[in-house]
Amino acid sequence: MKKTLSKGIDIVIVGAGPAGITAAIYAKQDNRNFRIFESKKTGWFAAVSADSHYFIDGFPGTSGKLSGSELMNSFNSHLKYLNIKVEKKEVVDIKRENKHFKIFLGNGEKITTKTVILATGTVPKRLNVKGEKELFGKGVSNFCTVDGDNFKGKKVVVVGGRNSGAVASIYLHKLGAKVVLVERDECLNAKAKYLKKIYKNKIDYELNTEVIEIIGSSKVEAVSVFNNKTKKENILRCDGVFVYIGLQPNNYLAKKLRLKLTKEGYVKINDRCETSLRGIYAAGDITGNVKQIVVACGQGAVAAYNVNKYLLKS
């Protein structure tokens, strides 16, 4: 077991998505002594959406020719080139200690740091229905790119008819799953290019339909759905349930630190990426800004720049 480092760490960056990675690149250039942690085993992109297999249009300089995973790989190469290592460890708690912060890792390790950049992003919203929690990982999933392979030739329900649900449906359909897309609204609210593929591939979908329970003993066997127009309940037999009903701020640590949050639960920052607590900065999707890779990168740079200025003064 590593010894506790009680001094010498300038910055702990929590989260290695676009914001955290960019912050690390800047911290390295400032010759800062820092560590960067990521709890997810998958990369940030796969973890968020099936879009990883689609091209990223908006990242300048890529000509829209890179897929999400290729862009992620180019970021990871940049880290490797600068000899920055993302540690796959979970930050489970952060406590203020005089003018410093104590970071508690899942493996029991403790670190003292002068500053923190929170780049914890978002997590998928839950349905909050019976069976969801119990069967998570036993057929219930948020990540078709990670778990989809298990459902070739099987029946899956995708919940949510916006972009991410539509893309997941197409992705699972192409993998060979028999997909039913369910949406509680009266129409699918995805981009035209995704809807076209849904129709072309004759993917089943049910509108005005809410999932009210996930059924199964040791694994998913069916979902119970309610049609909010006909007011009728129905059972859809299936082997998997992929939930794509949006994202919510991953604000667990922010709450532990009692940072000021917006009413949606995002971390409030000013134009220097400072939170309400001196020494704690935030960047990327956790701040509730426009959820685009290049925006998160820009904020990561701003956070690291201002952390460096703060450290020079303190």
Place this chain on the structure above:
Amino acid sequence: MKKTLSKGIDIVIVGAGPAGITAAIYAKQDNRNFRIFESKKTGWFAAVSADSHYFIDGFPGTSGKLSGSELMNSFNSHLKYLNIKVEKKEVVDIKRENKHFKIFLGNGEKITTKTVILATGTVPKRLNVKGEKELFGKGVSNFCTVDGDNFKGKKVVVVGGRNSGAVASIYLHKLGAKVVLVERDECLNAKAKYLKKIYKNKIDYELNTEVIEIIGSSKVEAVSVFNNKTKKENILRCDGVFVYIGLQPNNYLAKKLRLKLTKEGYVKINDRCETSLRGIYAAGDITGNVKQIVVACGQGAVAAYNVNKYLLKS
């Protein structure tokens, strides 16, 4: 001469640096009817600093392997790929007209637009000494990458010992000019890696030295300098003067629109990149944010995203 387009333009983007280019990429994806203008003939990078010949460390995904001009070229390729054309025309005035804005171009063309994204960046600071204005383009320059070629084997004075002045001195030295770097402070305040090159290449420099006049009839012949320690004046014979004493906001249009500015003259924006005038947005260095390419890009995306939301509602 083109006819005035009185209707149909959603967005005019002023400036095709990193912020303007990213805004254009997003506007294109939103299927917006927009035009983007750039008054400079050179690209944004060459126009700002000799750093264009150095590697950009901080742009994620490049592994620090791209020079400034290569990165600029990759942005331009992205524009080309999306069939976006930057028009090399100067916006000389913008006037509010009911709920719209009238854009006046240097060639006499007038355009009506619903929204404007100001991405006009910064311009070099002037010395404000006698002879500077009169001899500009006749030996006085801010752009060594543009004008440096004219000074091979000749004597040049570079004014300003921070990063950009140091880099310019090295650049001009390598081109074969005989360089004297003058700095009014008692030391050169450039990055260690640049200073090393100054010393290694034995580039002359004079500290505590202020340029008080640029002398010459039809072209630069000398500068008059004042040593603020010895209080003595001196004449340095030279053929060129390159001024690198910092940047100031290019806020000419912002002032015409009477936008709220910071005390340094940058355009005040909120976290949606809205200025004090409804329908006018700003992004990039003109906002006074951290002057980094990736930060400007992030703001360009935020501005375009919010312009699109505004247009959907209006």
